[in-house]
Amino acid sequence: MENPAETVYPIHELLARRWSPRAFxxxxxxxxxxxxxxxxxxxxxxxxNEQPWRFVVATKHDQPAYDRLLACLLEGNRKWAFRAPVLILSVACMNFNDNAKPNRHAFHDTGMAVENLLLQAAALGLIGHPMAGFDIERARGELKIPSGYEPVAMIAVGYSGDLNVLPDYLQQREVKPRARKPLVEMTYAGLWGVPLPLPRS
Structure with missing residues (x-):
């Protein structure tokens, strides 16, 4: 199933195609x-170049490891994510390696690594769905994440599946047109709140 973004301005086809479906x-x-x-x-x-990202990965080839990650998801996500053949937890190292000072960009940089992963997945014909809905403390304990590292997001990865495997309310969410805030709400010209002029070509 495809659900490409309806963009106002041209963007790369891969960016328009990437989305977060639930039918695996x-x-x-x-x-x-x-x-x-x-x-x-x-x-x-x-x-x-700190590269603060780490990934805890489980596939169904190692069912106990997969079940540990799956159990960290909140119930709403478990209802559909259990079909995904790969579950991933992104983790951020919160301190710089050379001086142990806090790295305030750790989550930002980990998020960029995850976006690279998601775009590569789309390029390979896979789908990926990042999730905030997981039990952080359970993940920290059951996956033995050490001090100084923070769980960031769970990600389900796999091949697109039949929409009918989902409950009705999720099927309806899958087929809704994708939407984003308009650029005028997020881009400012030199000062906060001053609209950036972005005329249509």
Whole structure:
């Protein structure tokens, strides 16, 4: 299933195609494709090239590991994410390696690595759905995340599946047109609140 963005201005086709569906096929993701996802994440930019991102990854080839990640999801996400063949937890290292000072960009940079991963997934014909709805403390304990690292987001990855596997209320959400705030609400010309003129071409 496709649900491309209806953009006001032209953007790259890959950016328009990337979205966060919930209908996954239970087909496994090939190991070479999985490696490409993390290679893409590896090349994300970061403050001082710190690369604060880490990933806890589980596939259904290791069911106990997969079940640990799945159990960290909140019930609303478990209802559909259990079909995804790959679950990933992104984690941020919160301090710089060389001086142990707080890295205030750690979440930002980890998010950029995840976006690289999601775009690479779209380029490979996969879908990815990042989730904030998980139990952070459970993830920290059950996945043995050390001090100084923070769980950021869970991500389901796999192949697109049949919409009919979802409950009716989620099917309706899947087919709704995608929407974003208008640019005028998020872009300012030199000072906060001053609209940036972006005329249509």
């Amino acid at each position: 096929a239970e087909r496994p993701v090939e190991p070479e494709l999985l490696r490409s996802l993390f290679e893409a994440a590896r090349w994300a930019p970061s403050s001082s």
